[in-house]
Amino acid sequence: MTETELMLKGYGLTTAEFYYRMPDYRNVLNSFVWQDYDLAPDHPRLFEFVEYWQREIEGPLHSVRFTHRKMIAPGEWRNVTGEFNLH
Template sequence: MSLAKQLNDYRLTTAEILYHMPDHPGILQSYIWQDLDIAPRYPVLCKFLGFWTRELDGKLHSVRVASAELVRPARLRHTRTLMRLQ
C-alpha cells in the first residue's frame, strides 16, 4: 500500500458484490473486492463496477461497502492511576 495514497485520503475499501450466476440467474454468488479508494465517492470501486457491467455476464444484485482509514492521528487516553514497576 502506498503511503502517498494513504496521506491523500485513500482508505482500505472492501466490497462484497452479490451477482446472479450467468447460467443459473436464480442463484447468487459472492465476490469480495478490496483496494485503496476514496470515500464517500469510491471512484476506484465505481470504475471496477462499470467494467463488471460492461464486460462480465453475471448481473449485479447488490454491493455492500466497508472502509477504514489507514492513517489517522494518534489517540491518547488519560488515566487516573499511575503504576510504577521497579
C-alpha cells in the first residue's frame, strides 16, 4: 500500500526514540530513532519492533518515548474530479 492509502485507512506516523544500554558498557546509554506508519491506540508495529529488539538485539532497553500523528483526518480529504490551471 502507498503512504496515502495507509493514512486514509487511519494510520498515522509514529516516531519512537529508544534508549538502550551498550552491551559492553552498561553505564552508557545510546539512542535510536524509529519511524513507521502505525494504528493508534494499539500501535501493533511499534510493539512488534520492541519485541524484536528484546529478542534479537544485545543492548537491553532502558526506555522508549514515542509520539503519534495522524497526517490526514477523514474531514480533510476530498475527491477532486478536475483541475484548472491559470497562467
